[in-house]
Amino acid sequence: MLLNIVVCVKITFDISLIGVDSVTRAPIFRDVPFKISDFDLNAIEEAVRLKERHGGKVTSVSVGPIERKDSIKRALAMGVDEAYFVAIDQTANLDSLQVAEILHAVLRRLSADTIICGEGSVDEYNSQIGPRLSELLGIPVVAYASKVEITDRTVTAERSLERIKQTVRCNLPLILSVGSEINEPRFPTLLQIMGASKKPIKVLTTNDLEVSLEETPALSILDISAPESRRRRIRIEGDSETAARKLVANLVQEGVLT
Amino acid sequence: MSGLLLTFSERRDILYELLSLATRLADENRWIVGAVNIGQNSADPNDVIGRGADRVFQLQSASGVGDLQPQQIGAILQHIGESDELVMALIGATREGNETASRLAQMLGVGCVTGCLDLEVKERKVVAWRSLYGGKFTEKVAINGSPAVVTVLPRRFTSSPPNSQRKGEVLITEFKLPVPPLKVISSEEKTKSLADLEGANIIISGGRGFKKKEDLQLLEELAKTVGGAVAGTRPLTEDMDWLPADSQVGLSGKKVNPKLYIACGVSGQIQHIIGMRDSKVVVSINIDENAPIFQESDYYIVSDLYEVLPTLTRVFKEALGK
Numbered sequence: 001m002l003l004n005i006v007v008c009v010k011i012t013f014d015i016s017l018i019g020v021d022s023v024t025r026a027p028i029f030r031d032v033p034f035k036i037s038d039f040d041l042n043a044i045e046e047a048v049r050l051k052e053r054h055g056g057k058v059t060s061v062s063v064g065p066i067e068r069k070d071s072i073k074r075a076l077a078m079g080v081d082e083a084y085f086v087a088i089d090q091t092a093n094l095d096s097l098q099v100a101e102i103l104h105a106v107l108r109r110l111s112a113d114t115i116i117c118g119e120g121s122v123d124e125y126n127s128q129i130g131p132r133l134s135e136l137l138g139i140p141v142v143a144y145a146s147k148v149e150i151t152d153r154t155v156t157a158e159r160s161l162e163r164i165k166q167t168v169r170c171n172l173p174l175i176l177s178v179g180s181e182i183n184e185p186r187f188p189t190l191l192q193i194m195g196a197s198k199k200p201i202k203v204l205t206t207n208d209l210e211v212s213l214e215e216t217p218a219l220s221i222l223d224i225s226a227p228e229s230r231r232r233r234i235r236i237e238g239d240s241e242t243a244a245r246k247l248v249a250n251l252v253q254e255g256v257l258t
Numbered sequence: 259m260s261g262l263l264l265t266f267s268e269r270r271d272i273l274y275e276l277l278s279l280a281t282r283l284a285d286e287n288r289w290i291v292g293a294v295n296i297g298q299n300s301a302d303p304n305d306v307i308g309r310g311a312d313r314v315f316q317l318q319s320a321s322g323v324g325d326l327q328p329q330q331i332g333a334i335l336q337h338i339g340e341s342d343e344l345v346m347a348l349i350g351a352t353r354e355g356n357e358t359a360s361r362l363a364q365m366l367g368v369g370c371v372t373g374c375l376d377l378e379v380k381e382r383k384v385v386a387w388r389s390l391y392g393g394k395f396t397e398k399v400a401i402n403g404s405p406a407v408v409t410v411l412p413r414r415f416t417s418s419p420p421n422s423q424r425k426g427e428v429l430i431t432e433f434k435l436p437v438p439p440l441k442v443i444s445s446e447e448k449t450k451s452l453a454d455l456e457g458a459n460i461i462i463s464g465g466r467g468f469k470k471k472e473d474l475q476l477l478e479e480l481a482k483t484v485g486g487a488v489a490g491t492r493p494l495t496e497d498m499d500w501l502p503a504d505s506q507v508g509l510s511g512k513k514v515n516p517k518l519y520i521a522c523g524v525s526g527q528i529q530h531i532i533g534m535r536d537s538k539v540v541v542s543i544n545i546d547e548n549a550p551i552f553q554e555s556d557y558y559i560v561s562d563l564y565e566v567l568p569t570l571t572r573v574f575k576e577a578l579g580k
Binding site for chain 1: 392
């Protein structure tokens, strides 16, 4: 049983390096590198493991401004066979409705039987792509999957919801959304990284896909700013005994111990 | 009055929080508040009216309404929304709720804002606030289409006290449920922590600074001494499974606001900060002088938690006369 796996991969800013303008509190993106969104690395890892177990092919699909394209090489080094990159206008702030439409257009051409995405992206964490693709493609989604087994085109998956853990079953084709608990993404070797440069990255546009996005996006961002931390940041010094005593004295005074 | 604002959560406590926000928005815009009261945790419809609903939608289904899957709930919401002018769907931002909302939005061909902190309606336009970039930033976003589909984080709004005098109607919707897409083989409640984190006055939390599960005893002893609840970061609760999943504080866990939050061996990833930054006083202990958690702390100690915690517990015991 060969699997035709597609993994949806978002290239985001490395959010830990986004700066804050001290006056306007607006984000500063200058020189912030791009990377694959954290949970999408888990999605890639799971896709590659399924391929290793069952045979088949893994294709990645990304949507984003063209300057983010090279970050997908890490996915190729991890074992993805081929990458599609849908280039969009740098200034376009696509919402989940638009991204799902674009991904849907690519997925239709690839006729995948297993589609894997992260449970949410590290930058926006909208968590909408899996369920939206499920509606668009008319196939089930197992959201928040933490363990996946495929036997004869039947998928058994464990997943972790708000208050329950479930084991669910359904047939291929299906969509999985995964988080960090499903696996530990591999670090590609130097040889794999070099090998990845020979793998194809196919760049597409929305015109190629015959997708026309709505003139008015569903959402418009009005403002992005960093809330100011009002913390006092008082360092308590001294050996353990001294520090503990100082701290407890302060907390007693603050009246937070009752 | 025109326009229906529909609320839904598979958790009753969250539904009541949504109703308190919904009544505020409905009063300002002369909307009707609807509540979809279906599934395993549905309430007495009169209680739902008492918490702010003008219309309670129940489901009449031959097969009985047990544990519904998000796809089915999405279809029910869409069906109910068709008979009235649906202006907004407010759904609780749980894992299930986010899936339900995303599906509903896709069925309706509209946008969706998940994990909202707050909402307002200005000149008939819905504006939402949500966290961005792991919580480092707050985004203000306008929803252009209608209806507006949003999920709201738990504990952002306080549910109104029940009012038995409130008037409302109960509507029984006939709807043929779609076949559930997933076959549920087994389902079990997650291990529950004994403590109610969202109501706790003191929370002692642990992060990757702990080297093994047994060492969490140090946290528990401190928590017991000060009468606090034990919590953890995502690596401890989900990846390592050292603590119950419901004791996770952070972006994908609980948002807490105790009087005192003591973070031990927590580096201070922004995903964690977003869950605890509403705490009144924050203390952190970390061996790494550059740990970002210090920026979010009122008091911090740069030291090995394995040395500090036992001492701190002893000093607390003395101070509290235990």
